[in-house]
Amino acid sequence: MLYTLAKPSQLSLLLVTLWMLLLASCTTLRNYPAGQPFVYQTNVKVEGKFSKEEQKQLEGLLQQQLHDSIQVRSVAKLIGWKNGPRLFYKEIVNPPVYDSLNASKSVAFMEALLNAQGYFRDTITYDTTLVVKEDQLRTTVNFNVVPGKLVTIDSVVYNLEDDTLKSITDKNMASTLLKKGVPFSKNLISQEFDRLVNVYRNNGYLQFSFEDLIAVFDTVGIDLLRPTFDPIEQARQLQELQRRRENPSATVEVRLRVSEDSNRLVRYKVGNITVYPDLSADTANYIPRTDTLSGLQVVSYRDLFKPRIIAENIMVKRGDLYSHEQYLRALLRLNGIGSWRLVSIDPVPRKGIDTVDYVVKMFPAARYKGTINIEGSQNRGNPYVGAIGFGINASLNNRNFARAANQATSTVRYGIELGSKGQIQTQIVSLNNSILFPRLIPRNNWIPFAWRENARTVLNFNINNTDRFRWFNLTSFNLNWGYSFSRDNKLFTFTFPNIEYSFITRREELNARIAKYPSYRYIFNAGLVSSTILGYTVTGGTKKVSNQKRVNLEASGLTSGLIRNPFLDSNLYRFVKLDAEFRQVHQMGKSAFAWRVFGGAGIGMPRFERDRINQYLPFFKQYFGGGPNSMRAWGLRKLGPGSNSRSTADTIAPERFGDVQLEANAEYRFPLYNMGGVQINSAFFTDIGNIWFLRKNEDFEDGEFRADRFLQDIGIGTGTGLRVDFGFFLVRLDYAYKVKDPAKRGKDQWFNRWRLDNGMLQLGINYPF
Template sequence: MSTSHRSPHTLFWKFLVAAWLIFLMDSCTVVRKYPEQQPFVYKTNINVIGNFTNEHRKELEAGLTNQLDDSMQARKLDRLVVSVLRHPPVFDSASADKTVEFMRYYLNSLGYFQDSITYSREIKPKGDQYRTYVTFDVKPGKIVRLDSISYTMKDSALQALNNAHLDQALIKKGDPFAQAVIAAERDRITELFRNNGYLRFSSDEIYGLWDTLDISLLQPRLDPFEQLEVWQELRKRRENPTANLEMRLKPLTDSSKLWKYYVGNVTVYPNYTIDTLNGQRHEETVKDVQIIQHGYEFKSKIFPSNIYLKRGDLYNQRRYLRTLNRFNNLGTWRVVNIDQVPRKGQDTVDFVIRLTPAKKYSFTTNLEGSVNQSPISGNLLGIGINAGIQNRNFSRAANLANTNIRYGVELGANEISQFIQTQQVSLSHNISIPRFLFPEFGFVEKFKERFRGNIRSLFSFNAANTERRLLYNLTTINGGWGYEFQRRRWLLTVRLPNIEYSYLQQRDSLTRLIEQNPSLRNIFTDGFISSVVANYTLTGGNNRALNVLRANVEESGLLTGMIRNSFLDKHLYRFIKADVEVARLIRFTKSSIALRAFAGVGYEFEFTRDPAKRNNLPFFKQYFSGGPNSMRAWQLRRLGPGSTVQPFTGANSIPDRYGDVQIEVNAEYRFPVAKPLGIPVNGALFTDIGNVWFLKKSAGTEEQVFKLSRLPQDIAIGVGAGLRIDLSFFVIRFDYAYKVKDPSPDARNASYQNKFFAYPFFKGDQFQLGINYPFIF
């Protein structure tokens, strides 16, 4: 077998060996500047003993590791090939004893009060080094659980308020007697009181009184049978220890902490700085809010709608924090401070809002790049230059206005020639208005009052020109109006309407391709879109696992299509398109797993007036695969549709592949490799599975149209490995992938279609260069 056509099985095993060598790099450790003739801490192990699930055991081990005294930690620095241990600490039993104390405090905070912690050490000489391996054996014992919970507030109003909200309690019978959950319950009670007028009440006013033994068990009994029952009960308590908890209100010396406060005056200083304290002031009152500013930098009318503290209302901490967060999120001010000023001897609190403006204008420029490369077909290098200006106080109303210009090219290269394949120039202008701009109907006012999140009104305009060498020139103009609703972990954006017009000029090569492949006539079209677009994002999870859900829906022409005129009949697209994406990032101590699934479908309605537009979505709305952020074993737009076998160049070729349906699943295992010059370099092993298809039978051949029974046959599979250089503000990513199964090869490689590991080395590999991670995480 020639060297240019290595066995794919040999390639696969070499790939696994290379990946294994990366893992082994960490096992080689060099020790420098160690204590001479003294045992030093080389490695510390923690062994958790007990019947725990793997997940709980790992949580305990991670928490116990954080309790290690500094003198018990051997900190290694990862280099490109080896790990370096500098200045390892001398082993000291006093430090080990202190660590045991820290671990015991940690276990107590989780509800473990019957722990047993011991440690041992083993010295393994290596040359003149006395490497000491320290092992902590931790047996947490039985966790103490809550048997009963009671609340004693002493004040009748507080007691009644607390009793009315016991369904929101964060602790219940059977929960672990743990410090974190009890502290959280104390904070909940405090927040409840502060949201109901008790401005000066704090969590320090509440404490927990607890016991772990029923006093009645200690009472003397003469009846031997009763005494036997007592012994039995004590045995059960040892096997399943419990605690009784009472949340109590401390005796208060300041009676004002039990007063209910009401909102008084609200004063805003919109451009508060040291330089303006003694300058000329302009004062104005709008809807009970007093605005004092120096000059006329801001319109006074914008402030009342962003302040949720209304004169005469009962004080509510939630509304105070909502006001604080609102001004912080606007981006117009760099410092936001709200002082709460209770009136002496009164149940009224005034608020003084001091706002220090951020710099009004900011300029940004950046360079981006990506590479798709194949030794057979050449490479495609993408370079983009972006320049933008942001106005943080557009129209003196705290609106954010962004204007961006971008120029990008894709350079194609092979052994014969080098030229620009694609170039694009685009201009975008967006205005974000931090208010809900809508005609003042009754239900609108009620909605704005009840909605507890942030609302923005959005205006966007985009214009772009794309020249695809020898194929087409596409000019697109897009404008839209919409709203953004954000609350806690979800974000909803609605654009109504979204107006878009695309004008396509066919070049000679595309005209010839359409003559040879008439189905392309239904894809490469221009036209008009009048749509409604909705985007929804939901985030969740914890420190160990992050989750993201994204859903997008776009509908065009459903109502607009009822208007009959020659322009709409010829140009209007009438379609619906929806897709959903789910991603999960699972974190381990040093590594992580990123999972992602995507599914999308678009349907062009049969009642679209122009017959040429009925079979497919327009190509600029279709899905495509390949490239650094999708199926990485394929070049950009070089996969699918379905099990197509056609050339990418020459007669009867289809250079770019699109589809109305896309399914894709990605999995990536990430791990640290080295940290040269303090820059983290991480490795990755990944697999990508998916494809694109046409939806309608009239759009293409049987092999190109999505059919559930053909899914196993049509799915493409790629595997690969990569490196990620984390520069903090962005990540440079190098990915190398191999086509494990290719359902849509070039006609010259038809013999490899749908065969596992069929490609020779120089035909089935693909190098990708990307910026940041390939999908959400």
């Protein structure tokens, strides 16, 4: 390996960087009490058998219990002057005078927290250290916490007086949080109370509340304190006391609190449902009209909505047992439609009987809304539209189209796509129109209600023109009708029909490529897509680990391809395309580890021997690698196919695409600095994958997928980057270099010498996955 001495300019840059880092490590003080001991720092140290994560979490909770007069408050600064220039430093403002009384109060607060967490045998001490610097008496307070052993639950008893409540409780015991052996804490009991209240209120107990339950717990063992003269019983008690010392436990009894309010034990049924769909601040000048349908009374003042639409979206029926969960679902559905700015549902219990009436008040939103915005965008659906681009959008939204609470939106967009050298390489103009119906059209009662409840119907019509300078001009039309069904964390979409028609004008660069590589003629073609699209997405995880699974299937021309006529024979694309993705994010404090795997394949299905346009997927349906969201060590559409070694120079074969894509990505994301409320983050990442053709393509040797050449074909890139998080969007600048380049051969495939200009800079909007 060759080593060289740094140039003077490089050495100067290194010294300046080190100086800035030294400045960034400084802490300054402002408005401190001169000549008096003041709190400069507080430390909380937890001792015991804890994992690092548990210890860090408990120390954080204890730090929050410090008395206000002992808390140190600091402000992050970007630039300033304090005995010289300062960059990225911390400033302590108005540090409090140290008072041991406040430290003792903090100990009491910490003990209360530990007791609530199930630690009843804690020991907390504190000490101080004093550092004198000129007129500053900097006092550091160190709290040493030994929580002792955590108390666990030994037994749980539900002592409820009402037989129906007992039966409901027994049926729902599988989801109880109070189980033998779990750590005891007041917070856990509070969560169990919340669970019980939800269970009871979903079974008709409208007026049951948290305050109607009480928990009695014993961490000592009352039975062990009763005197006895039986030596065998005394021995048993001593043995039990010894066991409790070594493994402290608690018995818990859940009871009904004594109350004079008898309504808490009444099971209510739904009575009258009255809906006011068009309320406003002043309805005195309007004469109300009442329509009765499907058991509802719809009282309209301004006749803005069709009564039938209101009835279809109220998911509550007269005579149903009251359910708080059903009430919330109805409220969320109505507020989520978008035609009303506010919807409230008031349950009104009738006095003396077990019936509750619903009053639904709905305040319409402004019917029309127009917006103009500038945005950065990414689009992986079309390899020539917006890998990273900027655009201006103008849209008009009708929130009550056809008086049926439908959302009709028309959007005009002009955008540009930047090439790898920063030049404008693509220009996009589009007109998009969509109508979202907040129900199924037509009504499909055979679909289970749980899926119909959150079903949507969508009609889309789009016209797009993509002008790829010196390559082609592509105009496409798209019309589709689709449905979406959501339940819990699952989303299912079904689009049929999806009609796309594209026609292309080839320009000099593309014609030059076709002259060299005939397969381009069959890929860059005008054509018709008549497809069905199925999508299924599942999101989930825990508080610290979130994940998403997605599967998408598109099939074109399988039925319409049976029709034989000259137009369809020469224009209809016939293919099946399937892709799947799994992504996961692990939160680790302020850092995170994110990873993703993606696999997709599409196969053209020729209808006859000379059907060349279906040898491969149409180019606007093909996969591609490289760019800010994929294999970041390669430029946009510069990777693959396979281990093809042909140059990606503009005059040879710059555009790469394929019928298959396999890719895996991983990132470790971590914070750097908060600059005036804007978070600066960084990441280390690696990308692994490639694209391939399914059928042999003479123009791209070694470009087809083969299992025996898979490892040779795989590309690997790695790098780091900066992310500027503005909250509502994130700007990302990544630098990546090739660790393994499939376009090279033998040992040359692997990285052997790093140079700064060998890497690739990628500008992106938001996270890549």
